[in-house]
Amino acid sequence: MRQVVLGIGDLGASNTPGEVVKTYALGSCVAVMMLYPKTRAVGMVHVALPESSINPAKGQSCPGYFADLGVPLLLREMVRLGCPGNGRGIIVKLAGGASVMGHNDTFNIGKRNILAVKRSLWSLGMGAIAEDVGANYSRTVTMSVDSGLITISCPGRGQWEI
Amino acid sequence: MTPKVDSQAVRQAIEVLPLLSPSVTQLLQTLARDGYEIDDVVQIIKYDAALTARVLRTVNSPVFGLLNPVTSLERAISYLGERVIISIVLADQCGDMFTRPLPGYDAQQSALWRHDLFCAFASREMAGHARLACEPGLAFTAGLLHDIGKFVFSPFWAAASGEALERIEQGQVTDYLQAEQLLAGLDHAEVGFAMARHWQFPEALQAAIRYHHAPGLAPEQFRMLSYAVHLGDMLAMMAGADTGSDGMQYQLDGDYAQYFDVSSQDLAVIMLDAEEHFKKAEASLAVE
Numbered sequence: 001m002r003q004v005v006l007g008i009g010d011l012g013a014s015n016t017p018g019e020v021v022k023t024y025a026l027g028s029c030v031a032v033m034m035l036y037p038k039t040r041a042v043g044m045v046h047v048a049l050p051e052s053s054i055n056p057a058k059g060q061s062c063p064g065y066f067a068d069l070g071v072p073l074l075l076r077e078m079v080r081l082g083c084p085g086n087g088r089g090i091i092v093k094l095a096g097g098a099s100v101m102g103h104n105d106t107f108n109i110g111k112r113n114i115l116a117v118k119r120s121l122w123s124l125g126m127g128a129i130a131e132d133v134g135a136n137y138s139r140t141v142t143m144s145v146d147s148g149l150i151t152i153s154c155p156g157r158g159q160w161e162i
Numbered sequence: 163m164t165p166k167v168d169s170q171a172v173r174q175a176i177e178v179l180p181l182l183s184p185s186v187t188q189l190l191q192t193l194a195r196d197g198y199e200i201d202d203v204v205q206i207i208k209y210d211a212a213l214t215a216r217v218l219r220t221v222n223s224p225v226f227g228l229l230n231p232v233t234s235l236e237r238a239i240s241y242l243g244e245r246v247i248i249s250i251v252l253a254d255q256c257g258d259m260f261t262r263p264l265p266g267y268d269a270q271q272s273a274l275w276r277h278d279l280f281c282a283f284a285s286r287e288m289a290g291h292a293r294l295a296c297e298p299g300l301a302f303t304a305g306l307l308h309d310i311g312k313f314v315f316s317p318f319w320a321a322a323s324g325e326a327l328e329r330i331e332q333g334q335v336t337d338y339l340q341a342e343q344l345l346a347g348l349d350h351a352e353v354g355f356a357m358a359r360h361w362q363f364p365e366a367l368q369a370a371i372r373y374h375h376a377p378g379l380a381p382e383q384f385r386m387l388s389y390a391v392h393l394g395d396m397l398a399m400m401a402g403a404d405t406g407s408d409g410m411q412y413q414l415d416g417d418y419a420q421y422f423d424v425s426s427q428d429l430a431v432i433m434l435d436a437e438e439h440f441k442k443a444e445a446s447l448a449v450e
């Protein structure tokens with residue numbers, strides 16, 4: 001089983017049988033995942049911040065870092081693998097966007113990430129059908145080309161599927 | 163409730179810790195002093211051949227993309243800056259402390275090093291937003307050392323840590339630090355403080371290690387520094403550079419706003435900058 005491991009701001013898509021796309025310890029980052037069951041294509045982007053306007057140069061060099069650029073880019077990757085450009089038939093799921101404890105708005109980057117991802121999906125006419133977001137723990141997510149299953153795990157908490 | 167951890171045994175483990183090498187101790191003392199010179203740092207490193215070699219290897223690593231190889235120690239030190247130098251020295255002399263897996267926290271090899279290194283850069287960025295003077299270099303070093311307590315505490319904590327998340331979920335304690343207190347009778351910040359005293363760290367570093375989860379309790383002259391590290395620690399966990407099962411399970415002290423002026427925009431920039439520096443440093447230091 002070959003693993004495509006994504007770091008912060010990375011984006012990856014695959015339709016190679018046996019392959020999994022994985023990202024570790026999302027923290028306040030959000031993994032946006034797209035699956036196209038018809039052709040078994042899967043894709044993921046590891047978004048760290050909502051808006052690329054805070055650093056356009058970084059947006060150029062690493063668009064996946066930001067929700068506003070990463071989400072449309074992920075759709076383009078899926079299209080490259082044969083998915084329809086209007087996104088129809090693509091299943092979207094989200095994970096991550098956690099926060100530390102103490103209910104502080106400024107430090108709730110996770111919440112702002114989730115909102116920005118949803119806004120960006122919305123503008124593409126897409127929406128998530130499942131999500132495992134928020135709370136106070138960091139998720140590791142794996143997406144399998146063969147099964148289309150998304151597995152989430154966290155140290156001390158075991159693993160589960162969405 | 164009888165604690166599941168023998169706190170006496172933890173204290174003994176600290177007492178028998180081998181002393182740090184003179185270059186580490188001297189460097190920490192020097193960097194904590196106001197107005198030290200680059201030459202003070204060169205004087206410490208140059209007598210240690212292995213350390214000198216490592217500094218030169220780092221500056222010439224492809225990460226920095228220098229056209230001409232740097233061969234003078236002084237040039238290397240001034241190019242890399244105190245942040246990278248202290249990281250190299252700690253990685254070289256205390257590598258084991260930072261890279262060993264932490265069974266009590268379910269943390270993999272090198273998780274503590276990555277967490278501490280990220281926290282160091284984030285603390286330094288935070289220091290730039292302090293309302294009163296907060297020395298960025300010192301914030302960096304304090305960030306790098308803030309969780310050393312986990313190294314000693316982890317094997318003991320393993321006997322009790324299975325219950326920690328449950329206790330938090332049930333609302334018996336408010337965060338992971340309190341869970342450590344409840345189940346073990348002491349916590350990793352306290353253990354780190356005892357280690358810092360054992361190794362005679364400068365007072366500012368001792369305080370930042372001790373109060374990084376309760377910065378409001380730090381003595382006034384070290385409070386800014388303790389808050390900088392507290393916030394840097396939060397950012398490291400938010401960026402996914404955590405130490406396992408305790409990741410994000412700590413209370414953010416909202417009173418930081420009295421000491422730091424940061425908007426959510428600022429925070430996004432801090433996060434991005436810290437992550438960029440972190441990635442570069444991690445690659446150039448390559449701690450195995």
Ligand SMILES: [Fe+2]
Nearest residue numbers: 308309350374
């Ligand atoms: Fe800590």
Ligand SMILES: [Fe+2]
Nearest residue numbers: 277308309395
């Ligand atoms: Fe920490």
